Amino acid sequence: MKIGIVCYPTFGGSGVVATELGIALAKKGHKVHFITYSQPTRLDFFNENLFYHEVEIRTYPLFQYPPYELALASTLVNVIQYEQLDLLHVHYAIPHASAAYMAKQILKSSGVEIPVITTLHGTDITLVGKDASYEPVVTFSINQSDGVTAVSKDLKEDTYNHFDIKKNIEVIPNFIDLQKFKKQKKDHFKTAICPEGEKLIVHTSNFRKVKRVEDVVKIFRNIRQSISAKLLLVGDGPERNHIESLCRELNICNEVRFLGKLEAVEEVLSVADLFIMPSEKESFGLAALEAMACEVPVISSNTGGLPELMIDGQTGFMSDVGDIKSMSENALKILSDGRLAKFKAGALNRAKDFDVHNILPIYEDYYQEITENNHKSVAR
Numbered sequence: 001m002k003i004g005i006v007c008y009p010t011f012g013g014s015g016v017v018a019t020e021l022g023i024a025l026a027k028k029g030h031k032v033h034f035i036t037y038s039q040p041t042r043l044d045f046f047n048e049n050l051f052y053h054e055v056e057i058r059t060y061p062l063f064q065y066p067p068y069e070l071a072l073a074s075t076l077v078n079v080i081q082y083e084q085l086d087l088l089h090v091h092y093a094i095p096h097a098s099a100a101y102m103a104k105q106i107l108k109s110s111g112v113e114i115p116v117i118t119t120l121h122g123t124d125i126t127l128v129g130k131d132a133s134y135e136p137v138v139t140f141s142i143n144q145s146d147g148v149t150a151v152s153k154d155l156k157e158d159t160y161n162h163f164d165i166k167k168n169i170e171v172i173p174n175f176i177d178l179q180k181f182k183k184q185k186k187d188h189f190k191t192a193i194c195p196e197g198e199k200l201i202v203h204t205s206n207f208r209k210v211k212r213v214e215d216v217v218k219i220f221r222n223i224r225q226s227i228s229a230k231l232l233l234v235g236d237g238p239e240r241n242h243i244e245s246l247c248r249e250l251n252i253c254n255e256v257r258f259l260g261k262l263e264a265v266e267e268v269l270s271v272a273d274l275f276i277m278p279s280e281k282e283s284f285g286l287a288a289l290e291a292m293a294c295e296v297p298v299i300s301s302n303t304g305g306l307p308e309l310m311i312d313g314q315t316g317f318m319s320d321v322g323d324i325k326s327m328s329e330n331a332l333k334i335l336s337d338g339r340l341a342k343f344k345a346g347a348l349n350r351a352k353d354f355d356v357h358n359i360l361p362i363y364e365d366y367y368q369e370i371t372e373n374n375h376k377s378v379a380r
Contacts, residue, residue: 001367002031004079006072006100007091009040013286014121017151017174018091019043021363024177024356026050028364035079037068053079069095069102076103080114087367089117093125094134097141115374117147117367120169122283122304125159139163147370151284152305158283170366173308174284175359176351181266181293190271193257198228199335202272202296204265204287205279207237212301214239214246215278215324219299221250222328227335231256232272234265269294273340274331277301280321285309293351297343299331309354314346 003025007018019040022032026049033051034040043052055075057066076099080088088103090096097118104116118141125138142148142165149170150156156169194200201220205211213233220231233243233256240258247253262268269275275291277300282288284305288298298316300306312318317330334343 001025001087001371002033002083002085003367004033004035004076004083004085004088005091006035006076006088006096007040009036009038009043013174013284014092014119015040016286017121018089018119020175020177020356021089021360022050023047024360025363028360031083033079033083033085035072035075037072051083069099072096072099073102073106076100077106080107081110081112085114087115087117087371089119089367091119092121093118093138093142095137097145098137101141101144113374113378115146115370116144117149117370118142118145119172120148120150120155120159120283122151122155122281125155125162125283135163139165143167146374147366149366152308154305154308155283172362172366173354173359174286174289175354175356176289176293177356178293178352181269181290181351183295184267184270186267186270189267193232193271194230196228198230199223199273200271201229201231201274201276201331202234202268202291203231203276204234204268204290205237205277207235207239207243209239210280211237211239212278212280212322213243215322215327216276217243217246217250217252217256218324219276219278219328219331220256221252222324223331223335224252224255226332229255229335232259232268233257234259234262234268236260265290266294269296272296274299274334275316276327276331277306278319278321278324278327279303279306282306289351289354292347295344295348297334297340297347299327299334309350311346311350314343315350316343316347 005022008015026032026047031049035053037055055072057071059066090100100116148167149172151174153171203216223229247256269291275296275298277288282304300318301321302318319326
């Protein structure tokens with residue numbers, strides 16, 4: 001199959017999943033064309049079945065803001081036409097689904113038909129999409145897609161509850177490449193960070209308010225009152241300055257390290273003892289899955305799609321959003337002598353359910369179904 005993939009080329013979950021999906025499809029022999037404004041973060045190796053098309057965004061004095069959606073739609077038309085793509089898979093509704101609809105209508109006028117699948121990832125529905133200025137376009141674009149998927153049952157229900165969606169939404173969960181995300185021997189790194197045998201706590205995110213990084217720091221402070229520990233914060237974002245100030249206020253700066261954005265986050269996870277994700281909302285929890293694949297148990301909130309990923313008492317523990325006391329107590333339960341190994345094994349066993357080799361065939365079957373339905377519709 002010749003497949004076009006549109007995504008945001010960033011560290012965010014939607015971009016990561018879209019890129020990893022394309023890489024996996026290419027390894028299976030599909031021709032995969034990425035179409036975006038810069039090369040996706042994880043698209044960093046050569047494969048004869050992988051192609052990249054950059055969306056050129058030109059600025060003119062007339063425009064206060066560059067018209068990305070128009071530039072994307074035009075690029076889609078060109079790539080679909082000249083590469084003769086069989087299917088277009090857009091990740092994140094805004095503005096990719098609407099740009100895909102525009103491209104589809106332009107191509108239709110030339111006798112070219114291409115099915116479009118839109119995958120909903122989270123904030124495109126739970127945050128941006130609910131904005132009154134975007135809602136009509138989001139609703140229309142989703143309903144005009146030939147296929148729609150969501151990364152969790154919770155996100156599917158959220159979409160139906162907040163938008164007038166007529167299309168069936170297929171739930172296909174996020175996945176992990178267990179060949180990449182696995183525990184590596186990085187003992188020298190652990191020794192450098194924790195020279196006295198301290199427990200190592202990790203959190204990764206984009207440091208937005210919804211991630212509740214402040215809770216991570218407060219949970220860590222509580223953990224340190226009982227055991228020796230260090231905290232690594234991976235990522236960057238608008239809350240970082242506030243979190244640095246909080247660490248100074250709590251007098252724990254010497255025990256906390258800010259690592260910024262990292263490509264090889266699996267190397268850090270390989271030496272971690274515990275991962276903390278106290279988010280206010282997670283449509284799936286990809287960062288938690290990456291930790292689990294590296295044999296790291298997780299302390300998380302029980303919001304969104306996390307209960308579909310976590311198994312309470314086996315992969316870690318879940319608590320209500322903002323319940324720092326409960327999360328702190330549960331963290332100490334996991335880190336106590338004799339229990340950590342059991343939770344590490346439980347985390348890995350659960351991660352195996354989301355191995356890319358289990359999820360990829362679901363996508364391939366769905367591609368086939370949508371493509372065949374499109375052919376039948378055109379034949380009528």
